[in-house]
Amino acid sequence: LYSLVAHLTDDIEKPVLLMNQIQSPHHHTMRPSERRILSKARMILWIGPQMESYLSKVIQQQDAITISAMQANGLKLLDRRAKNTAQHTTDDSASGHLDPHIWLSSQNAIAISKYISRHLIDNDPENTRQYQDNLKKLVQKITQLSGEIKASLANNKHPFIAYHDAFQYFEDENRLNYIDSISFDEETGVSLKHMQRINASIKKHNIQCLVYQSPEPDIIGTLTDKKTIKAVALDPLGHDITDNKDAWFEIMKNIAASFKDCLDS
Numbered sequence: 001l002y003s004l005v006a007h008l009t010d011d012i013e014k015p016v017l018l019m020n021q022i023q024s025p026h027h028h029t030m031r032p033s034e035r036r037i038l039s040k041a042r043m044i045l046w047i048g049p050q051m052e053s054y055l056s057k058v059i060q061q062q063d064a065i066t067i068s069a070m071q072a073n074g075l076k077l078l079d080r081r082a083k084n085t086a087q088h089t090t091d092d093s094a095s096g097h098l099d100p101h102i103w104l105s106s107q108n109a110i111a112i113s114k115y116i117s118r119h120l121i122d123n124d125p126e127n128t129r130q131y132q133d134n135l136k137k138l139v140q141k142i143t144q145l146s147g148e149i150k151a152s153l154a155n156n157k158h159p160f161i162a163y164h165d166a167f168q169y170f171e172d173e174n175r176l177n178y179i180d181s182i183s184f185d186e187e188t189g190v191s192l193k194h195m196q197r198i199n200a201s202i203k204k205h206n207i208q209c210l211v212y213q214s215p216e217p218d219i220i221g222t223l224t225d226k227k228t229i230k231a232v233a234l235d236p237l238g239h240d241i242t243d244n245k246d247a248w249f250e251i252m253k254n255i256a257a258s259f260k261d262c263l264d265s
Contacts, residue, residue, distance in 0.1 A: 006245035007138040051100035072115035105169040106146035163212035209262040232262040
């Protein structure tokens with residue numbers, strides 16, 4: 001999100017990143033320095049309570065304009081997938097337990113950028129032309145990368161499993177053959193019964209690719225076919241990328257390259 005906003009405000013002002021990439025937005029405790037940053041902000045941009053739950057109460061105490069990317073018009077929202085299924089709900093007004101990893105879709109990134117740009121213009125009309133020019137360039141850049149990623153992954157139907165089900169927006173947009181996830185909930189452990197089902201799926205579908213977020217979870221070593229499965233780390237939050245306005249593009253390129261490496265093995 002920081003990356004997209006930095007493109008939109010280029011030559012106008014530089015956004016401030018509240019939380020560094022090393023930290024998880026799911027389990028973050030606000031620091032005094034971060035509270036001070038929020039207290040000085042004119043506008044607070046976030047994914048939403050589904051992603052940064054730690055911000056929900058704090059934001060209500062601020063006078064700043066608050067913009068949630070989850071409220072952007074034209075988003076393709078997917079429900080969190082349940083165990084035993086690769087199905088998901090796709091609807092721009094979907095209810096229930098939504099998957100908040102919306103930035104991993106190029107089309108969603110464009111919708112988010114347009115949504116934020118309108119708010120920026122409403123609150124800073126003097127720079128309307130610059131915001132419009134920045135949005136146009138950003139959309140063109142996202143569209144170009146999206147085409148390149150689709151081309152690199154086209155017709156790749158090799159099945160794979162994920163450790164944590166965090167990539168379905170990317171999978172959906174690029175029509176990848178997801179089978180199952182080892183973990184659907186970071187708060188709970190993985191049952192023996194579920195691991196037995198995962199091992200059965202690996203054999204049934206001849207799965208040779210597993211993706212996960214670093215560091216590699218110990219439980220991956222318990223897979224019966226570990227020697228025949230290539231495990232590849234993906235970085236949806238940009239932990240290994242420095243703060244810069246092209247971070248979103250680097251994240252997407254790296255995920256695409258890692259998927260291709262894993263699926264082509």
